[in-house]
Amino acid sequence: MSKPSALVLSAILGRLRYRHLQLLDILGRTRNMRVTAEQMHMTQPAATKILGDMESLLDAPLFERLPREMRPTELGHLALRYANTALGDLGRFVGEFATLKNGGYGHITVGAISASAAQLVTAGIGEIRRMRPQLVVKLFELSSDQLAIWLDEKKLDVMVGRLTEPRHHALFDFEVLAAEPVCVVAGSHHPLLKKRKLELADLAEWPWILYPQATAIRQLFEETFSAAAIPVPVGMVELTSIFSALELLQATDMISLQPQAAVEKYVNHGLLGQLPVPIRRIMTSYGIVTRKHETPAQPVQEFIGILRLLAAGKENP
Numbered sequence: 001m002s003k004p005s006a007l008v009l010s011a012i013l014g015r016l017r018y019r020h021l022q023l024l025d026i027l028g029r030t031r032n033m034r035v036t037a038e039q040m041h042m043t044q045p046a047a048t049k050i051l052g053d054m055e056s057l058l059d060a061p062l063f064e065r066l067p068r069e070m071r072p073t074e075l076g077h078l079a080l081r082y083a084n085t086a087l088g089d090l091g092r093f094v095g096e097f098a099t100l101k102n103g104g105y106g107h108i109t110v111g112a113i114s115a116s117a118a119q120l121v122t123a124g125i126g127e128i129r130r131m132r133p134q135l136v137v138k139l140f141e142l143s144s145d146q147l148a149i150w151l152d153e154k155k156l157d158v159m160v161g162r163l164t165e166p167r168h169h170a171l172f173d174f175e176v177l178a179a180e181p182v183c184v185v186a187g188s189h190h191p192l193l194k195k196r197k198l199e200l201a202d203l204a205e206w207p208w209i210l211y212p213q214a215t216a217i218r219q220l221f222e223e224t225f226s227a228a229a230i231p232v233p234v235g236m237v238e239l240t241s242i243f244s245a246l247e248l249l250q251a252t253d254m255i256s257l258q259p260q261a262a263v264e265k266y267v268n269h270g271l272l273g274q275l276p277v278p279i280r281r282i283m284t285s286y287g288i289v290t291r292k293h294e295t296p297a298q299p300v301q302e303f304i305g306i307l308r309l310l311a312a313g314k315e316n317p
Helices: 006-015 018-030 033-039 044-058 074-101 114-131 144-152 216-227 242-251 260-268 298-315
Strands: 063-065 070-072 107-112 136-141 158-161 172-178 182-187 208-210 236-238 255-259 272-275 286-291
Touching: 018 033, 018 044, 018 074, 033 044, 044 074, 070 074, 107 114, 107 144, 107 298, 114 136, 114 158, 114 172, 114 255, 114 260, 114 298, 144 158, 144 172, 144 286, 158 298, 172 298, 182 242, 182 260, 208 216, 208 242, 216 255, 242 255, 242 260, 242 272, 255 260, 260 272, 286 298
Parallel strands: 107 136, 107 158, 208 236, 208 255
Antiparallel strands: 063 070, 158 286, 172 286, 182 255, 182 272
């Protein structure tokens, strides 16, 4: 297939409008032209015409017109992906421009895994806020696989976590920050805390709180039991929130494998107890993740520099 000429590309770019991208983004989510028209505050025929104009411009169908839904074609999925990215970029530009114009200091959106958020990232936010008192910082705490999706969709400026899939290496740059020790914890009332010597097999008899399959800590949990030839415990609660895990640990007899940095304060204050079971396998280090071939905004670069200094200070006190 021949490549489109510069003249054709220029014609497409010259005729693409914000409304085209907005309609694509909304229709991609609703799969319904009537609902899309309502959200865009226009009539359904007007919305249909915008889609028709765009398909005519690109010389390709973007949606299949089915009885109950508008289903994206293969080319439609490609268009939806780029519409989402373009709208995200435009929204960030307008927001940052308005903030700086009004004398503000911009904003950064950070995604972090629980362990890094517990100490390193929160310390970094404190420092960047000291340097830029009017900076708006948004922090999202999720698992690495979820954060990577948001980073790819440009919903995050920077991520502190891990690359969990091989394809991530083609999308992102990764810089190691720190290792992540883990430990087994339970509520301070748990009967196992009274035992002087514990083996991994003893833990298999109790219900567990676990993170989802795609997370590094869940993989470590399963590898640890598999290496010891111990069946994985059947009774479990799977969740994504470390705060829910901490509440459950204090209210039940469940136990959990947790990042040490995330539970250290609770153990020191006597709210949780650490079970003396050595976990010989370790998780891969977490680090700074950014999009390839993209220069972060100045506040983001400063925040990344702060994280580097804090991580170096932790490793070399």
